[in-house]
Amino acid sequence: MAPIIANLPGCTRSSGLQGSFLQLWKSHADLTPEQWRQRLAATAAMGCRTITVQWVGLVGGDSPWMIPDASLRTVFDIARDEGMQVQLGLPFDNAWWPALSADAQGQARFFAQALTGAQGYMASAPWAEHRAFAGWYIPYELEQYHWATADSQQRLAQWLADMASSTRQHSDSVPAISTYYSVLPTEGSLVQLWRTLLDSTALRPVVQDGVGVAGWANLQGIEPLLLELRRRKVAFDVVVELFEQLPSPNNDGSDFQARSADYARVNRQLEWARTTGAEQVVAFALDPWALGDDPRAKRLLHDWQQRRG
Template sequence: MAPLAACTPPLSLNATFLQLWRSHLDLSPEDWRQRLSAYRRLGCREIFLQWAGLEGGRPDDWMAPDAVLRTIFDEAEHQGLGVHVGLPYDQRWWDVLAGTDTPALAAYLNQTRERGVAYMQQAPWSKRRAFRGWYLPYELEQYNWASSERQALLIPWLDAFSRAAQATSRGVPCISTYYSRLPGDGSLMKLWSNILDHVGIHPMIQDGVGVAGLANYQALAPLHDMLLARRASFDLILELFEELPSGSTDGSTFKARSADFDRVKQQWAVARGYGAKRVVAFAIDPWVIDNTPEARALMQAWLAARV
Protein backbone atom coordinates (compact mmCIF):
# COMPACT_ATOMS: atom_id res chain seq x y z
CA MET A 1 0.00 0.00 0.00
CA ALA A 2 1.12 3.55 -0.64
CA PRO A 3 2.59 5.36 2.40
CA LEU A 4 0.26 7.83 4.07
CA ALA A 5 1.38 11.33 4.87
CA ALA A 6 -0.12 13.18 7.80
CA CYS A 7 -3.01 15.30 6.61
CA THR A 8 -6.32 16.84 7.51
CA PRO A 9 -8.99 15.06 5.44
CA PRO A 10 -11.28 17.37 3.42
CA LEU A 11 -14.19 15.52 5.00
CA SER A 12 -14.37 13.54 8.19
CA LEU A 13 -15.28 10.10 6.93
CA ASN A 14 -16.56 8.56 10.11
CA ALA A 15 -16.29 5.00 8.84
CA THR A 16 -15.58 2.65 5.98
CA PHE A 17 -16.99 -0.68 4.96
CA LEU A 18 -14.67 -3.65 4.90
CA GLN A 19 -16.08 -6.26 2.54
CA LEU A 20 -14.36 -9.47 3.55
CA TRP A 21 -13.45 -11.96 0.85
CA ARG A 22 -11.53 -15.24 0.93
CA SER A 23 -8.35 -13.38 -0.03
CA HIS A 24 -8.53 -11.41 3.23
CA LEU A 25 -8.22 -14.64 5.20
CA ASP A 26 -4.57 -14.98 4.16
CA LEU A 27 -3.53 -11.54 5.43
CA SER A 28 -0.97 -11.37 8.22
CA PRO A 29 -1.38 -9.28 11.38
CA GLU A 30 1.03 -6.76 9.81
CA ASP A 31 -1.18 -6.56 6.70
CA TRP A 32 -4.17 -5.78 8.90
CA ARG A 33 -2.14 -3.21 10.81
CA GLN A 34 -1.36 -1.37 7.58
CA ARG A 35 -4.98 -1.43 6.40
CA LEU A 36 -6.49 -0.24 9.65
CA SER A 37 -3.80 2.41 10.01
CA ALA A 38 -4.80 3.69 6.56
CA TYR A 39 -8.45 3.86 7.62
CA ARG A 40 -7.49 5.82 10.70
CA ARG A 41 -5.30 8.31 8.87
CA LEU A 42 -7.98 8.92 6.25
CA GLY A 43 -10.34 10.03 8.99
CA CYS A 44 -12.25 6.87 9.85
CA ARG A 45 -13.13 6.02 13.41
CA GLU A 46 -15.28 2.97 12.75
CA ILE A 47 -15.32 -0.07 10.46
CA PHE A 48 -18.38 -1.89 9.14
CA LEU A 49 -17.53 -5.52 8.43
CA GLN A 50 -20.06 -6.17 5.67
CA TRP A 51 -20.36 -9.83 6.62
CA ALA A 52 -18.65 -12.48 8.69
CA GLY A 53 -18.93 -14.94 5.83
CA LEU A 54 -21.17 -16.23 3.06
CA GLU A 55 -23.71 -19.00 3.49
CA GLY A 56 -26.78 -20.43 1.78
CA GLY A 57 -25.57 -23.83 0.58
CA ARG A 58 -23.52 -22.72 -2.43
CA PRO A 59 -20.10 -24.16 -3.36
CA ASP A 60 -18.42 -20.81 -2.68
CA ASP A 61 -19.79 -20.46 0.86
CA TRP A 62 -17.17 -19.64 3.49
CA MET A 63 -16.94 -18.26 7.01
CA ALA A 64 -14.18 -16.09 8.42
CA PRO A 65 -12.32 -18.02 11.11
CA ASP A 66 -12.56 -16.57 14.59
CA ALA A 67 -8.79 -16.02 14.50
CA VAL A 68 -9.16 -13.56 11.59
CA LEU A 69 -11.90 -11.57 13.32
CA ARG A 70 -9.89 -11.57 16.54
CA THR A 71 -6.94 -10.10 14.64
CA ILE A 72 -9.18 -7.37 13.19
CA PHE A 73 -10.55 -6.57 16.64
CA ASP A 74 -7.08 -6.60 18.20
CA GLU A 75 -5.74 -4.13 15.65
CA ALA A 76 -8.90 -2.00 15.74
CA GLU A 77 -8.53 -1.64 19.49
CA HIS A 78 -4.86 -0.76 19.03
CA GLN A 79 -5.79 1.91 16.45
CA GLY A 80 -8.76 3.23 18.44
CA LEU A 81 -11.32 2.09 15.86
CA GLY A 82 -14.80 0.76 16.53
CA VAL A 83 -16.10 -2.30 14.69
CA HIS A 84 -19.64 -3.05 13.52
CA VAL A 85 -20.00 -6.75 12.71
CA GLY A 86 -22.05 -7.87 9.72
CA LEU A 87 -23.94 -11.10 10.14
CA PRO A 88 -23.20 -14.04 7.83
CA TYR A 89 -24.84 -13.28 4.48
CA ASP A 90 -27.10 -15.83 2.80
CA GLN A 91 -26.21 -15.59 -0.89
CA ARG A 92 -29.66 -16.65 -2.07
CA TRP A 93 -31.11 -13.20 -1.21
CA TRP A 94 -31.46 -11.75 -4.71
CA ASP A 95 -32.53 -15.06 -6.26
CA VAL A 96 -35.32 -15.47 -3.73
CA LEU A 97 -36.46 -11.86 -4.13
CA ALA A 98 -36.60 -12.30 -7.90
CA GLY A 99 -39.12 -15.12 -7.53
CA THR A 100 -42.88 -14.82 -7.09
CA ASP A 101 -43.29 -17.66 -4.57
CA THR A 102 -44.43 -15.95 -1.36
CA PRO A 103 -44.18 -19.12 0.80
CA ALA A 104 -40.59 -19.58 -0.44
CA LEU A 105 -39.75 -15.99 0.53
CA ALA A 106 -41.35 -16.48 3.95
CA ALA A 107 -39.35 -19.69 4.51
CA TYR A 108 -36.13 -17.98 3.44
CA LEU A 109 -36.73 -15.06 5.80
CA ASN A 110 -37.46 -17.47 8.65
CA GLN A 111 -34.20 -19.34 8.01
CA THR A 112 -32.05 -16.23 7.79
CA ARG A 113 -33.72 -14.76 10.88
CA GLU A 114 -33.08 -17.87 12.95
CA ARG A 115 -29.44 -18.16 11.89
CA GLY A 116 -28.79 -14.44 12.20
CA VAL A 117 -30.31 -14.14 15.68
CA ALA A 118 -28.38 -17.22 16.79
CA TYR A 119 -25.15 -15.65 15.54
CA MET A 120 -25.83 -12.47 17.51
CA GLN A 121 -26.50 -14.46 20.65
CA GLN A 122 -23.53 -16.82 20.36
CA ALA A 123 -20.72 -14.83 18.71
CA PRO A 124 -18.14 -13.43 21.16
CA TRP A 125 -17.65 -10.11 19.35
CA SER A 126 -20.16 -8.09 21.34
CA LYS A 127 -17.90 -8.55 24.38
CA ARG A 128 -14.94 -6.89 22.70
CA ARG A 129 -14.03 -3.33 23.67
CA ALA A 130 -14.08 -2.15 20.03
CA PHE A 131 -17.51 -3.60 19.27
CA ARG A 132 -20.02 -0.93 18.20
CA GLY A 133 -23.01 -2.96 17.02
CA TRP A 134 -24.47 -5.25 14.38
CA TYR A 135 -24.91 -4.77 10.65
CA LEU A 136 -27.52 -6.65 8.62
CA PRO A 137 -25.89 -7.47 5.25
CA TYR A 138 -29.13 -7.37 3.24
CA GLU A 139 -29.82 -4.31 1.07
CA LEU A 140 -33.35 -2.92 0.86
CA GLU A 141 -34.73 -1.10 -2.19
CA GLN A 142 -38.19 -0.13 -3.37
CA TYR A 143 -38.51 -2.48 -6.36
CA ASN A 144 -38.60 -5.82 -4.52
CA TRP A 145 -40.51 -4.48 -1.50
CA ALA A 146 -43.28 -2.53 -3.19
CA SER A 147 -46.19 -4.78 -2.21
CA SER A 148 -47.88 -4.67 1.18
CA GLU A 149 -47.73 -8.47 1.18
CA ARG A 150 -43.95 -8.49 1.07
CA GLN A 151 -43.65 -5.65 3.58
CA ALA A 152 -45.80 -7.67 5.96
CA LEU A 153 -43.08 -10.35 5.85
CA LEU A 154 -40.18 -7.89 5.97
CA ILE A 155 -41.18 -5.91 9.06
CA PRO A 156 -41.33 -8.78 11.58
CA TRP A 157 -38.08 -10.13 10.09
CA LEU A 158 -36.36 -6.82 10.74
CA ASP A 159 -37.98 -6.50 14.16
CA ALA A 160 -36.57 -9.87 15.25
CA PHE A 161 -33.06 -8.72 14.33
CA SER A 162 -33.66 -5.41 16.08
CA ARG A 163 -34.71 -7.05 19.31
CA ALA A 164 -31.76 -9.44 19.23
CA ALA A 165 -29.35 -6.58 18.51
CA GLN A 166 -30.66 -4.52 21.40
CA ALA A 167 -30.32 -7.53 23.70
CA THR A 168 -26.68 -8.11 22.68
CA SER A 169 -25.40 -4.58 22.02
CA ARG A 170 -25.99 -0.94 22.94
CA GLY A 171 -28.36 -0.10 20.12
CA VAL A 172 -30.33 -1.07 17.06
CA PRO A 173 -28.76 -2.73 14.01
CA CYS A 174 -27.81 -0.95 10.80
CA ILE A 175 -28.92 -1.93 7.31
CA SER A 176 -28.19 -0.44 3.89
CA THR A 177 -30.80 0.90 1.50
CA TYR A 178 -30.59 2.24 -2.02
CA TYR A 179 -32.77 3.50 -4.87
CA SER A 180 -33.33 0.84 -7.51
CA ARG A 181 -33.41 1.96 -11.12
CA LEU A 182 -35.71 -0.94 -12.03
CA PRO A 183 -39.15 0.37 -13.06
CA GLY A 184 -42.02 -0.22 -10.66
CA ASP A 185 -44.58 1.41 -8.44
CA GLY A 186 -42.62 1.07 -5.20
CA SER A 187 -41.57 4.09 -3.14
CA LEU A 188 -38.39 4.02 -1.06
CA MET A 189 -39.78 6.79 1.14
CA LYS A 190 -43.04 4.91 1.81
CA LEU A 191 -41.19 1.66 2.44
CA TRP A 192 -38.98 3.24 5.07
CA SER A 193 -41.80 5.21 6.62
CA ASN A 194 -43.60 1.93 7.20
CA ILE A 195 -40.47 0.22 8.53
CA LEU A 196 -39.65 3.00 10.99
CA ASP A 197 -43.24 3.08 12.22
CA HIS A 198 -42.76 -0.47 13.48
CA VAL A 199 -39.05 -1.28 13.88
CA GLY A 200 -36.09 0.20 15.70
CA ILE A 201 -33.40 0.15 13.02
CA HIS A 202 -30.74 2.47 11.58
CA PRO A 203 -30.85 3.01 7.79
CA MET A 204 -27.65 3.59 5.83
CA ILE A 205 -28.39 5.37 2.54
CA GLN A 206 -26.16 4.34 -0.36
CA ASP A 207 -25.64 7.45 -2.48
CA GLY A 208 -25.62 5.30 -5.63
CA VAL A 209 -23.20 7.64 -7.37
CA GLY A 210 -20.86 4.81 -8.32
CA VAL A 211 -23.54 3.29 -10.53
CA ALA A 212 -26.07 6.03 -11.34
CA GLY A 213 -24.00 9.21 -11.05
CA LEU A 214 -24.51 12.33 -8.97
CA ALA A 215 -28.08 12.72 -10.23
CA ASN A 216 -29.00 9.78 -8.00
CA TYR A 217 -29.21 12.17 -5.04
CA GLN A 218 -32.41 13.49 -6.64
CA ALA A 219 -33.92 10.00 -6.60
CA LEU A 220 -33.04 9.75 -2.89
CA ALA A 221 -34.56 13.14 -2.01
CA PRO A 222 -38.02 11.88 -0.87
CA LEU A 223 -36.41 9.33 1.48
CA HIS A 224 -33.89 11.87 2.75
CA ASP A 225 -36.54 14.52 3.38
CA MET A 226 -38.77 12.04 5.20
CA LEU A 227 -35.93 10.95 7.50
CA LEU A 228 -35.09 14.54 8.33
CA ALA A 229 -38.75 15.40 8.94
CA ARG A 230 -39.18 12.61 11.46
CA ARG A 231 -35.72 13.28 12.96
CA ALA A 232 -34.62 9.74 12.27
CA SER A 233 -30.95 8.88 12.59
CA PHE A 234 -29.30 7.62 9.40
CA ASP A 235 -25.92 7.28 7.71
CA LEU A 236 -24.79 8.27 4.23
CA ILE A 237 -22.67 5.78 2.27
CA LEU A 238 -20.33 7.39 -0.28
CA GLU A 239 -19.48 5.07 -3.15
CA LEU A 240 -15.84 5.52 -4.11
CA PHE A 241 -16.00 3.48 -7.31
CA GLU A 242 -17.20 3.96 -10.87
CA GLU A 243 -19.07 1.06 -12.47
CA LEU A 244 -17.76 -0.03 -15.87
CA PRO A 245 -19.82 -1.50 -18.72
CA SER A 246 -20.03 -5.27 -18.30
CA GLY A 247 -22.65 -6.39 -20.79
CA SER A 248 -24.92 -7.51 -17.97
CA THR A 249 -27.81 -5.75 -16.25
CA ASP A 250 -28.29 -8.10 -13.30
CA GLY A 251 -25.07 -7.30 -11.43
CA SER A 252 -23.63 -10.78 -11.99
CA THR A 253 -20.58 -9.43 -13.84
CA PHE A 254 -20.02 -6.21 -11.89
CA LYS A 255 -16.88 -4.35 -12.95
CA ALA A 256 -15.62 -1.07 -11.52
CA ARG A 257 -12.62 1.15 -10.95
CA SER A 258 -11.72 3.79 -8.39
CA ALA A 259 -13.60 7.06 -8.81
CA ASP A 260 -12.06 10.26 -10.10
CA PHE A 261 -11.22 12.66 -7.28
CA ASP A 262 -13.22 15.51 -8.80
CA ARG A 263 -16.35 13.39 -8.51
CA VAL A 264 -15.51 12.37 -4.94
CA LYS A 265 -15.13 16.04 -3.99
CA GLN A 266 -18.66 16.68 -5.26
CA GLN A 267 -19.91 13.81 -3.08
CA TRP A 268 -18.12 15.34 -0.10
CA ALA A 269 -19.82 18.67 -0.78
CA VAL A 270 -23.23 16.98 -0.63
CA ALA A 271 -22.31 14.97 2.46
CA ARG A 272 -21.35 18.05 4.48
CA GLY A 273 -24.94 19.29 4.56
CA TYR A 274 -26.81 15.99 4.31
CA GLY A 275 -27.68 15.61 7.98
CA ALA A 276 -26.30 12.08 8.33
CA LYS A 277 -25.04 10.76 11.64
CA ARG A 278 -22.02 9.22 9.90
CA VAL A 279 -20.45 9.44 6.47
CA VAL A 280 -19.32 5.93 5.52
CA ALA A 281 -17.02 5.11 2.62
CA PHE A 282 -17.64 2.18 0.34
CA ALA A 283 -14.95 1.42 0.45
CA ILE A 284 -11.42 2.59 1.24
CA ASP A 285 -10.28 -0.98 0.56
CA PRO A 286 -9.94 -1.46 -2.41
CA TRP A 287 -10.89 1.85 -4.04
CA VAL A 288 -8.33 4.05 -2.23
CA ILE A 289 -5.59 1.76 -0.91
CA ASP A 290 -5.34 -0.72 -3.77
CA ASN A 291 -2.33 -0.81 -6.11
CA THR A 292 -4.20 0.11 -9.29
CA PRO A 293 -3.36 3.37 -11.15
CA GLU A 294 -6.84 4.72 -10.37
CA ALA A 295 -6.59 3.95 -6.64
CA ARG A 296 -3.12 5.46 -6.42
CA ALA A 297 -4.36 8.60 -8.16
CA LEU A 298 -7.31 8.89 -5.80
CA MET A 299 -5.07 8.38 -2.76
CA GLN A 300 -2.57 10.99 -3.96
CA ALA A 301 -5.27 13.60 -4.63
CA TRP A 302 -7.03 12.80 -1.36
CA LEU A 303 -3.89 13.30 0.71
CA ALA A 304 -3.01 16.51 -1.13
CA ALA A 305 -6.42 18.04 -0.45
CA ARG A 306 -7.03 20.40 2.46
CA VAL A 307 -10.19 21.79 4.02
Protein backbone atom coordinates in the same frame (compact mmCIF):
# COMPACT_ATOMS: atom_id res chain seq x y z
CA MET B 1 0.10 -3.40 0.60
CA ALA B 2 2.50 -0.76 1.92
CA PRO B 3 1.52 1.55 4.81
CA ILE B 4 0.28 4.26 2.50
CA ILE B 5 -0.70 7.19 4.65
CA ALA B 6 -0.25 6.30 8.28
CA ASN B 7 2.85 8.49 8.58
CA LEU B 8 1.99 11.14 6.03
CA PRO B 9 2.96 14.59 7.37
CA GLY B 10 0.63 17.54 7.16
CA CYS B 11 -2.68 15.66 7.02
CA THR B 12 -4.56 18.08 9.22
CA ARG B 13 -7.64 18.83 7.12
CA SER B 14 -10.59 16.44 7.40
CA SER B 15 -11.05 13.83 4.70
CA GLY B 16 -14.82 14.27 4.97
CA LEU B 17 -15.24 10.69 6.20
CA GLN B 18 -16.15 9.23 9.57
CA GLY B 19 -16.26 5.60 8.51
CA SER B 20 -15.66 3.02 5.82
CA PHE B 21 -17.06 -0.33 4.87
CA LEU B 22 -14.81 -3.37 4.93
CA GLN B 23 -16.12 -5.95 2.49
CA LEU B 24 -14.57 -9.23 3.59
CA TRP B 25 -13.88 -12.04 1.16
CA LYS B 26 -12.47 -15.50 1.74
CA SER B 27 -9.03 -14.29 0.63
CA HIS B 28 -8.86 -11.87 3.58
CA ALA B 29 -8.11 -14.88 5.80
CA ASP B 30 -4.66 -14.99 4.17
CA LEU B 31 -3.65 -11.53 5.44
CA THR B 32 -1.03 -11.37 8.16
CA PRO B 33 -1.56 -9.23 11.27
CA GLU B 34 0.98 -6.76 9.90
CA GLN B 35 -0.94 -6.46 6.63
CA TRP B 36 -4.14 -5.86 8.58
CA ARG B 37 -2.38 -3.23 10.67
CA GLN B 38 -1.22 -1.39 7.54
CA ARG B 39 -4.71 -1.35 6.05
CA LEU B 40 -6.51 -0.36 9.22
CA ALA B 41 -3.92 2.29 10.14
CA ALA B 42 -4.40 3.79 6.71
CA THR B 43 -8.18 3.75 7.24
CA ALA B 44 -7.83 5.49 10.60
CA ALA B 45 -5.46 8.06 9.10
CA MET B 46 -8.28 9.04 6.72
CA GLY B 47 -10.35 10.12 9.71
CA CYS B 48 -12.46 6.99 10.10
CA ARG B 49 -13.71 6.25 13.59
CA THR B 50 -15.96 3.35 12.52
CA ILE B 51 -15.43 0.31 10.32
CA THR B 52 -18.51 -1.51 9.07
CA VAL B 53 -17.64 -5.12 8.29
CA GLN B 54 -20.21 -5.90 5.61
CA TRP B 55 -20.50 -9.55 6.59
CA VAL B 56 -18.53 -12.21 8.43
CA GLY B 57 -19.09 -14.72 5.66
CA LEU B 58 -21.48 -16.13 3.09
CA VAL B 59 -23.78 -19.05 3.87
CA GLY B 60 -25.51 -21.27 1.35
CA GLY B 61 -24.80 -21.15 -2.35
CA ASP B 62 -21.97 -22.92 -4.16
CA SER B 63 -19.01 -21.68 -2.11
CA PRO B 64 -19.97 -20.82 1.47
CA TRP B 65 -17.25 -19.53 3.78
CA MET B 66 -16.77 -17.77 7.09
CA ILE B 67 -13.88 -15.55 8.10
CA PRO B 68 -11.80 -17.32 10.78
CA ASP B 69 -12.22 -16.03 14.31
CA ALA B 70 -8.47 -15.34 14.46
CA SER B 71 -8.71 -12.93 11.50
CA LEU B 72 -11.73 -11.18 12.95
CA ARG B 73 -10.06 -10.83 16.34
CA THR B 74 -7.09 -9.23 14.61
CA VAL B 75 -9.42 -6.70 12.98
CA PHE B 76 -11.10 -5.90 16.29
CA ASP B 77 -7.83 -5.61 18.21
CA ILE B 78 -6.12 -3.37 15.64
CA ALA B 79 -9.23 -1.23 15.24
CA ARG B 80 -9.21 -0.68 19.00
CA ASP B 81 -5.52 0.21 18.90
CA GLU B 82 -6.21 2.74 16.12
CA GLY B 83 -9.08 4.36 18.03
CA MET B 84 -11.81 2.90 15.84
CA GLN B 85 -14.92 0.82 16.49
CA VAL B 86 -16.29 -2.07 14.48
CA GLN B 87 -19.89 -2.46 13.38
CA LEU B 88 -20.15 -6.15 12.54
CA GLY B 89 -22.16 -7.57 9.68
CA LEU B 90 -24.02 -10.82 10.30
CA PRO B 91 -23.56 -13.80 7.94
CA PHE B 92 -25.05 -13.14 4.51
CA ASP B 93 -27.42 -15.87 3.36
CA ASN B 94 -27.14 -16.30 -0.44
CA ALA B 95 -30.79 -17.40 -0.52
CA TRP B 96 -31.59 -13.66 -0.31
CA TRP B 97 -31.30 -13.32 -4.07
CA PRO B 98 -34.03 -15.81 -5.07
CA ALA B 99 -36.11 -14.66 -2.08
CA LEU B 100 -36.35 -11.17 -3.56
CA SER B 101 -38.58 -12.46 -6.34
CA ALA B 102 -40.21 -15.33 -4.44
CA ASP B 103 -43.87 -15.55 -3.46
CA ALA B 104 -45.02 -14.99 0.11
CA GLN B 105 -44.30 -18.60 1.14
CA GLY B 106 -40.84 -18.53 -0.40
CA GLN B 107 -39.99 -15.31 1.37
CA ALA B 108 -41.31 -16.66 4.65
CA ARG B 109 -38.96 -19.65 4.36
CA PHE B 110 -36.00 -17.37 3.71
CA PHE B 111 -36.90 -15.03 6.56
CA ALA B 112 -37.14 -17.92 9.02
CA GLN B 113 -33.86 -19.44 7.82
CA ALA B 114 -31.93 -16.18 7.87
CA LEU B 115 -33.29 -15.21 11.29
CA THR B 116 -32.31 -18.57 12.78
CA GLY B 117 -28.84 -18.30 11.26
CA ALA B 118 -28.32 -14.78 12.59
CA GLN B 119 -29.54 -15.73 16.05
CA GLY B 120 -27.22 -18.72 16.13
CA TYR B 121 -24.24 -16.65 15.10
CA MET B 122 -24.86 -13.92 17.65
CA ALA B 123 -25.40 -16.43 20.44
CA SER B 124 -22.02 -18.08 19.81
CA ALA B 125 -19.87 -15.13 18.71
CA PRO B 126 -17.71 -13.35 21.32
CA TRP B 127 -17.50 -10.01 19.51
CA ALA B 128 -20.20 -8.13 21.38
CA GLU B 129 -17.94 -8.27 24.44
CA HIS B 130 -14.99 -6.66 22.65
CA ARG B 131 -14.25 -3.04 23.57
CA ALA B 132 -14.22 -2.07 19.90
CA PHE B 133 -17.67 -3.54 19.17
CA ALA B 134 -20.12 -0.89 17.94
CA GLY B 135 -23.21 -2.96 17.15
CA TRP B 136 -24.62 -5.21 14.44
CA TYR B 137 -25.10 -4.62 10.74
CA ILE B 138 -27.80 -6.54 8.85
CA PRO B 139 -26.04 -7.35 5.55
CA TYR B 140 -28.89 -6.97 3.07
CA GLU B 141 -29.61 -3.96 0.85
CA LEU B 142 -33.15 -2.64 0.56
CA GLU B 143 -34.61 -0.87 -2.47
CA GLN B 144 -38.07 -0.04 -3.67
CA TYR B 145 -38.10 -2.28 -6.77
CA HIS B 146 -38.50 -5.64 -5.03
CA TRP B 147 -40.60 -4.28 -2.15
CA ALA B 148 -43.27 -2.39 -4.07
CA THR B 149 -46.43 -3.89 -2.58
CA ALA B 150 -47.89 -3.26 0.85
CA ASP B 151 -47.96 -7.00 1.60
CA SER B 152 -44.29 -7.51 0.78
CA GLN B 153 -43.35 -4.45 2.83
CA GLN B 154 -45.23 -5.79 5.83
CA ARG B 155 -43.51 -9.18 5.53
CA LEU B 156 -40.13 -7.46 5.35
CA ALA B 157 -40.99 -5.21 8.29
CA GLN B 158 -41.95 -8.13 10.51
CA TRP B 159 -38.73 -9.96 9.68
CA LEU B 160 -36.59 -6.91 10.37
CA ALA B 161 -38.46 -6.32 13.63
CA ASP B 162 -37.57 -9.89 14.63
CA MET B 163 -33.95 -9.37 13.52
CA ALA B 164 -33.69 -6.10 15.44
CA SER B 165 -35.15 -7.70 18.55
CA SER B 166 -32.57 -10.48 18.29
CA THR B 167 -29.66 -8.05 17.91
CA ARG B 168 -30.78 -6.13 20.98
CA GLN B 169 -30.25 -9.27 23.05
CA HIS B 170 -26.55 -8.93 22.21
CA SER B 171 -26.10 -5.16 21.87
CA ASP B 172 -27.59 -1.89 23.09
CA SER B 173 -27.17 -0.34 19.64
CA VAL B 174 -29.86 -0.09 16.99
CA PRO B 175 -28.91 -2.41 14.10
CA ALA B 176 -27.96 -0.80 10.81
CA ILE B 177 -29.02 -1.83 7.30
CA SER B 178 -28.25 -0.34 3.90
CA THR B 179 -30.72 1.06 1.42
CA TYR B 180 -30.54 2.56 -2.04
CA TYR B 181 -32.72 3.93 -4.80
CA SER B 182 -33.12 1.47 -7.67
CA VAL B 183 -33.35 2.94 -11.16
CA LEU B 184 -35.42 -0.05 -12.34
CA PRO B 185 -38.98 0.99 -13.25
CA THR B 186 -41.41 0.17 -10.45
CA GLU B 187 -44.48 1.44 -8.67
CA GLY B 188 -42.65 1.04 -5.39
CA SER B 189 -41.65 4.02 -3.24
CA LEU B 190 -38.47 4.05 -1.17
CA VAL B 191 -40.05 6.53 1.24
CA GLN B 192 -43.15 4.38 1.72
CA LEU B 193 -40.99 1.31 2.26
CA TRP B 194 -39.09 3.04 5.05
CA ARG B 195 -42.23 4.46 6.60
CA THR B 196 -43.51 0.90 6.91
CA LEU B 197 -40.21 -0.37 8.34
CA LEU B 198 -39.73 2.45 10.85
CA ASP B 199 -43.32 2.17 12.02
CA SER B 200 -42.51 -1.41 13.03
CA THR B 201 -39.06 -1.27 14.58
CA ALA B 202 -35.96 0.84 15.22
CA LEU B 203 -33.32 0.59 12.50
CA ARG B 204 -30.38 2.73 11.50
CA PRO B 205 -30.62 3.35 7.73
CA VAL B 206 -27.34 3.47 5.83
CA VAL B 207 -28.31 5.38 2.69
CA GLN B 208 -26.13 4.72 -0.35
CA ASP B 209 -25.65 7.67 -2.68
CA GLY B 210 -25.68 5.31 -5.68
CA VAL B 211 -23.38 7.57 -7.68
CA GLY B 212 -20.91 4.77 -8.41
CA VAL B 213 -23.58 2.69 -10.14
CA ALA B 214 -26.31 5.02 -11.35
CA GLY B 215 -24.53 8.37 -11.64
CA TRP B 216 -25.02 11.75 -10.03
CA ALA B 217 -28.73 11.93 -10.88
CA ASN B 218 -29.37 9.09 -8.41
CA LEU B 219 -29.23 11.61 -5.56
CA GLN B 220 -32.64 12.86 -6.69
CA GLY B 221 -34.04 9.40 -5.99
CA ILE B 222 -32.85 9.27 -2.39
CA GLU B 223 -33.59 12.89 -1.44
CA PRO B 224 -37.23 12.17 -0.43
CA LEU B 225 -35.99 9.45 1.93
CA LEU B 226 -33.43 11.79 3.49
CA LEU B 227 -36.18 14.36 4.03
CA GLU B 228 -38.35 11.73 5.72
CA LEU B 229 -35.52 10.55 7.98
CA ARG B 230 -34.80 14.12 9.08
CA ARG B 231 -38.50 14.72 9.68
CA ARG B 232 -38.68 11.64 11.88
CA LYS B 233 -35.39 12.55 13.60
CA VAL B 234 -34.02 9.08 12.77
CA ALA B 235 -30.25 8.67 13.07
CA PHE B 236 -28.80 7.61 9.73
CA ASP B 237 -25.56 7.42 7.78
CA VAL B 238 -24.86 8.14 4.12
CA VAL B 239 -22.51 6.13 1.93
CA VAL B 240 -20.22 7.79 -0.60
CA GLU B 241 -19.32 5.29 -3.30
CA LEU B 242 -15.66 5.56 -4.32
CA PHE B 243 -15.96 3.49 -7.48
CA GLU B 244 -17.60 3.79 -10.86
CA GLN B 245 -19.25 0.75 -12.34
CA LEU B 246 -18.06 -0.32 -15.77
CA PRO B 247 -20.34 -1.65 -18.51
CA SER B 248 -20.86 -5.40 -18.41
CA PRO B 249 -22.12 -7.61 -21.25
CA ASN B 250 -24.45 -9.35 -18.80
CA ASN B 251 -25.97 -6.09 -17.55
CA ASP B 252 -27.69 -7.91 -14.69
CA GLY B 253 -25.25 -7.41 -11.85
CA SER B 254 -23.80 -10.90 -12.11
CA ASP B 255 -20.52 -9.68 -13.58
CA PHE B 256 -19.86 -6.52 -11.58
CA GLN B 257 -16.83 -4.59 -12.81
CA ALA B 258 -15.70 -1.21 -11.52
CA ARG B 259 -12.76 1.12 -11.15
CA SER B 260 -11.82 3.83 -8.67
CA ALA B 261 -13.52 7.18 -9.20
CA ASP B 262 -11.55 10.39 -9.65
CA TYR B 263 -11.21 12.76 -6.72
CA ALA B 264 -13.18 15.59 -8.35
CA ARG B 265 -16.29 13.41 -8.36
CA VAL B 266 -15.65 12.04 -4.87
CA ASN B 267 -15.12 15.53 -3.48
CA ARG B 268 -18.44 16.62 -4.93
CA GLN B 269 -20.09 13.63 -3.24
CA LEU B 270 -18.46 14.54 0.07
CA GLU B 271 -19.68 18.14 -0.20
CA TRP B 272 -23.20 16.85 -0.81
CA ALA B 273 -22.97 14.32 2.03
CA ARG B 274 -22.20 17.08 4.54
CA THR B 275 -25.57 18.67 3.76
CA THR B 276 -27.71 15.58 4.38
CA GLY B 277 -27.90 15.58 8.17
CA ALA B 278 -26.24 12.17 8.38
CA GLU B 279 -24.45 11.32 11.61
CA GLN B 280 -21.65 9.65 9.65
CA VAL B 281 -20.34 9.86 6.10
CA VAL B 282 -19.12 6.37 5.22
CA ALA B 283 -16.99 5.31 2.26
CA PHE B 284 -17.66 2.28 0.15
CA ALA B 285 -14.95 1.59 0.39
CA LEU B 286 -11.49 2.96 1.14
CA ASP B 287 -10.09 -0.53 0.66
CA PRO B 288 -9.67 -1.23 -2.26
CA TRP B 289 -10.89 1.87 -4.12
CA ALA B 290 -8.48 4.32 -2.43
CA LEU B 291 -6.04 2.06 -0.59
CA GLY B 292 -5.46 -0.57 -3.25
CA ASP B 293 -2.51 -1.00 -5.57
CA ASP B 294 -4.37 -0.15 -8.78
CA PRO B 295 -3.06 3.05 -10.43
CA ARG B 296 -6.48 4.72 -10.29
CA ALA B 297 -6.76 3.93 -6.58
CA LYS B 298 -3.33 5.43 -6.00
CA ARG B 299 -4.33 8.54 -7.95
CA LEU B 300 -7.52 8.95 -5.94
CA LEU B 301 -5.61 8.66 -2.67
CA HIS B 302 -2.86 11.02 -3.83
CA ASP B 303 -5.34 13.70 -4.87
CA TRP B 304 -7.29 13.25 -1.63
CA GLN B 305 -4.12 13.65 0.41
CA GLN B 306 -3.13 16.76 -1.52
CA ARG B 307 -6.49 18.32 -0.73
CA ARG B 308 -6.01 17.53 2.98
CA GLY B 309 -2.42 18.77 3.11
